[in-house]
Amino acid sequence: MVMENVLRFEHPDDLYGLILIPLLIIIYIVVRLRQDKTFKRFAEVSMRNYLVPRHSTRRGVFKFVVFLLMVACLILGLANLQSGSKMEEVKREGIDLYIAVDVSNSMNAQDIVPSRLDRSKQAINKLISEMRGDRLGVIVFADKAFVQLPITTDYSAAKMFLSSVSTSSVASQGTAIGEAVKLATKSFPNDERSKAIIIISDGEDHENSAAMEAARDAAKKGIRIYTIGMGLPDGAPIPEYNQYGRQIGYKKDREGNTIVTRLDEDMLRRIADAGGGIYVRANNSNVGLEKVYDDISKMDKTEIETQVFTDYEDQFQWFLGAALVFLLMLVFLSSGKKQWENKWNIFERKGEGYV
Numbered sequence: 001m002v003m004e005n006v007l008r009f010e011h012p013d014d015l016y017g018l019i020l021i022p023l024l025i026i027i028y029i030v031v032r033l034r035q036d037k038t039f040k041r042f043a044e045v046s047m048r049n050y051l052v053p054r055h056s057t058r059r060g061v062f063k064f065v066v067f068l069l070m071v072a073c074l075i076l077g078l079a080n081l082q083s084g085s086k087m088e089e090v091k092r093e094g095i096d097l098y099i100a101v102d103v104s105n106s107m108n109a110q111d112i113v114p115s116r117l118d119r120s121k122q123a124i125n126k127l128i129s130e131m132r133g134d135r136l137g138v139i140v141f142a143d144k145a146f147v148q149l150p151i152t153t154d155y156s157a158a159k160m161f162l163s164s165v166s167t168s169s170v171a172s173q174g175t176a177i178g179e180a181v182k183l184a185t186k187s188f189p190n191d192e193r194s195k196a197i198i199i200i201s202d203g204e205d206h207e208n209s210a211a212m213e214a215a216r217d218a219a220k221k222g223i224r225i226y227t228i229g230m231g232l233p234d235g236a237p238i239p240e241y242n243q244y245g246r247q248i249g250y251k252k253d254r255e256g257n258t259i260v261t262r263l264d265e266d267m268l269r270r271i272a273d274a275g276g277g278i279y280v281r282a283n284n285s286n287v288g289l290e291k292v293y294d295d296i297s298k299m300d301k302t303e304i305e306t307q308v309f310t311d312y313e314d315q316f317q318w319f320l321g322a323a324l325v326f327l328l329m330l331v332f333l334s335s336g337k338k339q340w341e342n343k344w345n346i347f348e349r350k351g352e353g354y355v
Contacts, residue, residue: 010080010314012160017075021068028064063333070326077319093301094133095194096151098184099124102201102230103167104142104175105251106261109202111236113284120200120230121162123287128155128162130290133301137187140165143174145183177201177271178210181225185218194299196224198292199271202231203264211267215274224299225275226292230282231263 009015101124107117128136136158138149148169149161177199184197197218215225237250237258251259265281272279278295280288 008082008156010082010156012079012156013163014075014079017078018072020075021072024068024071032060059333063330066326066329066333070323070330073319073323073326077316077323079316081315081319083313083315094135095196095296095299095301096135096137096188097196097198097296098137098139098151098187099198099200100139100141100145100177100180100184101148101165102142102175102177102199103140103165103169104173104202104204105167105238106175106202106204107230108167108239108241109231109236109261110239111232111234112230112282115239116202116230117165117167119282119284119287120228121165123282123289124162124200125159127289127293128158130293131155135189135193137184138162138165139180139184139187140169141176141180141183142167142170143172143176144170145176145179146170147183147187150187151189175201175204176210177203178212178214181211181214181218181271181275185214185221185223188223191302193302195222196226196277196296196299197275198289198296199225199227199268200230200287200289201227201268202261203227203229203268204261208267208270211271212274215271219274219276223275224277224296225272226277226296227268227272227279228282228288228292229263229265229268229279230287231261232283233263233265235260235262237261 101117101120103117107120108115110116112119124138133153135151135153136149136155137147137151138158138161140146140148146169148165149158152158180199181197188195218225238261239247240249240251242248253259263281265279269279278292280291282288
């Protein structure tokens with residue numbers, strides 16, 4: 001056993017709340033500028049000390065900084081920083097699995113609710129919660145393929161990286177399934193573990209031969225290929241969104257006709273057959289990922305040794321305690337200038353009035 005220290009957040013998604021900090025700063029600056037502009041309509045700024053003797057610019061800024069610190073501490077407390085102090089060598093049986101997720105624009109279609117891509121992410125997230133011992137990696141692909149997360153047993157990291165997957169994850173559009181299979185094949189660790197690739201896509205690949213060839217090459221190396229078809233046979237239009245994430249219509253062709261994206265089951269089924277796996281079609285009640293994973297779980301599992309932290313201590317109380325201190329400071333500073341502030345001149349420079 002080796003004793004070390006490591007830090008992690010139990011709920012890393014809560015850290016997105018820190019985006020509030022720059023937004024609050026922008027709002028504060030805008031409000032202050034508007035207040036100054038409004039005051040100038042009635043009097044010169046230099047007269048403010050006489051007209052509003054209790055006004056203190058520095059005091060207001062100080063209160064705002066304290067408020068920001070309180071908000072930041074609350075968010076960090078919710079994310080729950082944890083420290084790991086005990087690391088052990090453990091033996092795990094499992095397989096190596098890459099999930100390749102199609103992020104082309106057609107995956108925004110809503111024949112699978114809430115959308116093909118969002119439903120895929122929900123199913124993968126649920127699968128990760130049930131995984132034990134298997135190593136997982138995530139690849140995203142459209143016209144090109146990229147490793148979003150290398151093979152790992154850190155399921156918390158897998159969920160965090162998965163949350164950032166979107167149709168904007170890649171610059172160019174398309175559906176190059178063959179590229180995803182090739183990338184996954186060469187990205188697996190070079191060991192004796194059983195390996196599998198799950199492709200989640202609507203199958204609209206215009207380079208069918210390349211995908212079939214990649215699947216056959218992977219199968220020769222002992223890697224099984226499974227496919228999940230996202231979409232319904234009737235298809236659905238492809239939503240288009242503006243920069244604010246609001247839907248502004250549907251994608252159209254050059255003649256102005258609405259484009260309908262349809263699931264290509266035949267393509268996905270042939271890829272799975274070539275790769276020695278199975279094909280499952282998703283629907284609104286079940287994506288089918290669990291059925292695929294059950295079949296993968298029947299593969300021979302290899303035992304490996306890995307170092308894992310087994311004892312984590314919560315540190316959220318420190319942040320919540322700091323937030324409470326900042327809250328008490330705001331309470332003391334909440335009303336007008338106090339008598340004790342006058343005594344020590346905390347928020348004014350020596351020889352100056354209130355500013």
